Amino acid sequence: MNGYREVVDQRAADALLDRMAGFHDALVKEFHFVSRAWIDAERAANLHSGRDLRVLVQSQVEPGAIELLCICVAELVLEQDPDGINDTEPDGAIDVRGASGPDDRPSVRVEIGNGLRVVCQRLLFAERPEWAGPAARLGGDVPPPDAVPAHVLDDETWKCGACSATFAVTQRSGFASCPACRRLVCVAPPPSP
Numbered sequence: 001m002n003g004y005r006e007v008v009d010q011r012a013a014d015a016l017l018d019r020m021a022g023f024h025d026a027l028v029k030e031f032h033f034v035s036r037a038w039i040d041a042e043r044a045a046n047l048h049s050g051r052d053l054r055v056l057v058q059s060q061v062e063p064g065a066i067e068l069l070c071i072c073v074a075e076l077v078l079e080q081d082p083d084g085i086n087d088t089e090p091d092g093a094i095d096v097r098g099a100s101g102p103d104d105r106p107s108v109r110v111e112i113g114n115g116l117r118v119v120c121q122r123l124l125f126a127e128r129p130e131w132a133g134p135a136a137r138l139g140g141d142v143p144p145p146d147a148v149p150a151h152v153l154d155d156e157t158w159k160c161g162a163c164s165a166t167f168a169v170t171q172r173s174g175f176a177s178c179p180a181c182r183r184l185v186c187v188a189p190p191p192s193p
């Protein structure tokens with residue numbers, strides 16, 4: 001996916017932690033949580049199990065700032081952080097656990113020191129050295145890495161790139177759930193942050 005790299009195993013997790021000095025002298029600046037389910041204006045429910053999180057971590061260590069995409073969040077804890085920065089032990093951690101059985105799913109546990117703790121199925125990241133300072137940046141949708149493309153047929157009708165079902169999209173959020181196969185489909189270019 002554009003500009004993001006995925007933490008696919010513990011070695012990649014250790015390399016990321018190394019790069020960010022274990023999230024020491026770092027802080028969770030902002031996060032944006034999105035459920036892939038919604039209730040529309042007619043009060044109809046569009047169900048989907050995906051819940052994703054986008055996190056901006058700023059650090060006093062190079063590269064300065066990093067964006068994390070936590071896909072399919074299972075657990076989310078925001079811990080008390082009186083200083084607002086992770087400058088005491090313990091530093092952060094990333095633990096990758098592969099699936100051990102057919103019904104088991106891989107999970108990634110991410111701890112940003114004394115700030116945020118997330119357990120999710122997939123973790124992607126992008127270095128954002130230009131994202132220093134106080135301004136908010138994480139508007140728009142959380143980019144899902146497994147979205148399939150959809151093709152526009154007319155102003156409101158789109159065709160799923162996975163199953164070819166056609167469906168109406170009235171809200172251009174960038175992503176929608178295909179009513180036939182339930183895959184996430186991209187119905188517009190994702191907004192640039």
Ligand SMILES: [Zn+2]
Nearest residue numbers: 160163178181
């Ligand atoms: Zn579909």
